[in-house]
Amino acid sequence: MNRLRRILGSDLLWSFTRSPGAMIAATVAFGLCLCALFAPLIAPQNPFDLASLDLMDARDPPVWLSGGDHRFLLGSDSQGRDILSAIFFGARISIGVSLASVALALVIGVSLGLVAGYFGGRVEAIVMRAADVQLTFPAILTALLINGAARAVLGPGRVAGSEFWVLVISIGLSFWVQYARTVRASTLVERHKDYVAAARLIGASAPRIMFTHVLPNVLGPVLVIATINLALAIITEATLSFLGVGLPPSQPSLGTLVRTGNDYLMSGEWWIVFFPGVALAALALSVNIIGDWLRDALNPRLR
Amino acid sequence: MLHYVLKRIGGAILVLVVVALIAFVLFRFVGDPINQMVGQDVSVADRERLRQMLGLDDSIVVQLARFLWNALHFDFGVSYQFKEKVTTLVAARFPATFELSLAASIFAIVVGIPVGAYTGIRPKALMSRAFMALSLIGVSLPTFLIGILLIYVFAVRLQWLPSYGRGETVQIGFWRTGFLTKSGLAALVMPSITLGLFQLTLIARLVRAEMLEVMRADFIRFARARGLSERAVNFRHALKNTLVPVVTIIGLQIGSIVAFSIITETVFQWPGMGLLFITSVQNADIPVMAAYLMMVAIIFVTINLTVDLLYLAIDPRIRLGSAQA
Numbered sequence: 001m002n003r004l005r006r007i008l009g010s011d012l013l014w015s016f017t018r019s020p021g022a023m024i025a026a027t028v029a030f031g032l033c034l035c036a037l038f039a040p041l042i043a044p045q046n047p048f049d050l051a052s053l054d055l056m057d058a059r060d061p062p063v064w065l066s067g068g069d070h071r072f073l074l075g076s077d078s079q080g081r082d083i084l085s086a087i088f089f090g091a092r093i094s095i096g097v098s099l100a101s102v103a104l105a106l107v108i109g110v111s112l113g114l115v116a117g118y119f120g121g122r123v124e125a126i127v128m129r130a131a132d133v134q135l136t137f138p139a140i141l142t143a144l145l146i147n148g149a150a151r152a153v154l155g156p157g158r159v160a161g162s163e164f165w166v167l168v169i170s171i172g173l174s175f176w177v178q179y180a181r182t183v184r185a186s187t188l189v190e191r192h193k194d195y196v197a198a199a200r201l202i203g204a205s206a207p208r209i210m211f212t213h214v215l216p217n218v219l220g221p222v223l224v225i226a227t228i229n230l231a232l233a234i235i236t237e238a239t240l241s242f243l244g245v246g247l248p249p250s251q252p253s254l255g256t257l258v259r260t261g262n263d264y265l266m267s268g269e270w271w272i273v274f275f276p277g278v279a280l281a282a283l284a285l286s287v288n289i290i291g292d293w294l295r296d297a298l299n300p301r302l303r
Numbered sequence: 304m305l306h307y308v309l310k311r312i313g314g315a316i317l318v319l320v321v322v323a324l325i326a327f328v329l330f331r332f333v334g335d336p337i338n339q340m341v342g343q344d345v346s347v348a349d350r351e352r353l354r355q356m357l358g359l360d361d362s363i364v365v366q367l368a369r370f371l372w373n374a375l376h377f378d379f380g381v382s383y384q385f386k387e388k389v390t391t392l393v394a395a396r397f398p399a400t401f402e403l404s405l406a407a408s409i410f411a412i413v414v415g416i417p418v419g420a421y422t423g424i425r426p427k428a429l430m431s432r433a434f435m436a437l438s439l440i441g442v443s444l445p446t447f448l449i450g451i452l453l454i455y456v457f458a459v460r461l462q463w464l465p466s467y468g469r470g471e472t473v474q475i476g477f478w479r480t481g482f483l484t485k486s487g488l489a490a491l492v493m494p495s496i497t498l499g500l501f502q503l504t505l506i507a508r509l510v511r512a513e514m515l516e517v518m519r520a521d522f523i524r525f526a527r528a529r530g531l532s533e534r535a536v537n538f539r540h541a542l543k544n545t546l547v548p549v550v551t552i553i554g555l556q557i558g559s560i561v562a563f564s565i566i567t568e569t570v571f572q573w574p575g576m577g578l579l580f581i582t583s584v585q586n587a588d589i590p591v592m593a594a595y596l597m598m599v600a601i602i603f604v605t606i607n608l609t610v611d612l613l614y615l616a617i618d619p620r621i622r623l624g625s626a627q628a
Contacts, residue, residue, distance in 0.1 A: 231443065238447075
């Protein structure tokens with residue numbers, strides 16, 4: 001109860017109700033997440049159930065155009081799959097990959113940043129040098145390289161089934177640098193504070209001090225970076241899937257839907273690519289706006 | 304000053320060495336190169352002979368030294384998927400990527416700077432607000448969606464422009480150019496807009512921010528007081544002073560244009576290095592990946608180093624700072 005009151009009375013909520021952009025974005029993102037979460041319950045059709053697909057229904061236009069079928073609100077694809085259901089399930093996979101890869105980047109980056117900032121010396125030098133080298137390249141390129149290496153390790157043909165984790169690892173490993181740098185910078189400040197000295201005096205071990213005492217004090221900026229990174233991860237996942245090195249058509253994310261739909265663009269069946277594209281853009285844009293708003297609300301200096 | 308220069312050059316060399324080591328590890332330990340090169344029906348004895356021929360049974364140190372030596376000559380061996388020398392493959396694809404990146408950069412600069420200057424001079428104007436809203440959408444949209452949208456509107460609906468390929472090209476020496484034919488130029492339009500759009504928003508936003516800053520400065524007020532025309536104040540005095548950071552960003556962005564050309568080349572089936580790279584990732588073609596990695600690293604490191612050294616010429620604080628150290 002007390003906590004609820006604190007949330008209701010907070011600056012954050014006040015700032016939220018004052019920014020219509022953030023409210024619209026949050027509604028869109030929340031709605032898409034709900035659709036993704038409850039996809040099996042609310043989708044008109046299970047796009048993975050091959051028995052329910054009928055090639056006779058293939059390439060039906062959206063319901064408001066002539067030739068549209070009331071069962072396929074946004075039309076159907078080349079296999080008679082309902083586009084709307086495919087979007088629900090695709091968003092589920094896209095959001096899943098993005099959340100998992102941001103979590104992975106967060107764990108790696110925060111741990112390395114804490115260790116580098118707390119111990120300093122050679123550990124710090126190595127971690128920060130690695131960060132410098134990786135920062136030389138755009139994240140999408142790093143993700144592509146890790147992806148290619150993972151394919152070579154698994155061997156051709158054995159990637160099937162593990163694409164989800166290959167993606168999570170390649171995106172996660174290409175986003176850790178920013179967390180490591182931020183956390184290191186704050187840890188450098190925190191480690192000289194009295195509470196750390198006190199914890200050391202009562203004999204707490206280094207990992208205990210780092211993870212239970214310092215960590216909560218350096219997490220603020222990390223959450224903002226994580227939100228903005230989530231939008232980036234959604235776009236990176238979609239891009240990798242679009243490039244054909246992400247999720248396969250049998251387990252499509254929004255990016256894969258755009259990739260497969262793209263083949264029908266030339267013959268004029270625009271809805272197969274258009275609606276998944278709109279869903280993807282809405283998801284990325286709304287998460288981006290929330291991230292921007294969060295950054296401004298939590299850190300007025302950055303405005 | 305010498306200390307600063309040496310440190311930057313040292314850092315650049317370090318990046319290149321690390322990337323070369325990663326490329327070597329990829330090449331040597333990720334999957335068995337022999338298995339990737341030959342079919343399943345090749346006998347064990349033949350495999351061993353190939354292994355000896357390629358020097359894959361030498362010690363790791365010897366192999367590493369040979370790899371680095373070859374990399375210095377840009378020799379990365381034979382592509383697994385095309386059975387051709389990687390150098391030949393990359394050299395054939397390089398002009399396409401270069402011309403696309405050049406066109407995209409020119410588009411981004413020629414449109415981005417005026418738009419940024421306009422929105423900076425008139426931040427409250429309707430056009431400026433519209434641009435700022437559009438640019439947020441532009442930054443959040445994945446590149447490939449923009450490309451697909453352009454293809455649908457201009458190739459499928461209006462049929463003004465071709466949707467894929469380079470059009471007709473002309474061979475001049477080793478260089479295959481699309482700049483000299485009408486269809487080559489038409490094919491260049493949509494890919495360069497797609498590739499340049501992100502840089503355009505970046506440049507415009509930067510010019511806008513710098514202009515807003517400069518317009519408040521005393522020397523602008525003084526220029527107005529002297530009775531100079533609006534045009535002279537805005538362009539001769541204000542815009543000129545924003546250009547140093549803008550040139551820096553443009554320089555640094557050349558690297559990401561090369562990287563993002565992978566996506567644009569896939570959307571438009573543009574036969575450049577990016578398309579070659581993406582097929583090599585799909586097929587785990589390590590020699591091509593290693594060569595692309597080294598090439599991109601060289602481009603990035605050279606640009607970063609140039610920008611750092613240019614700063615040395617522009618910003619006296621760096622010179623003084625290192626003199627004291």
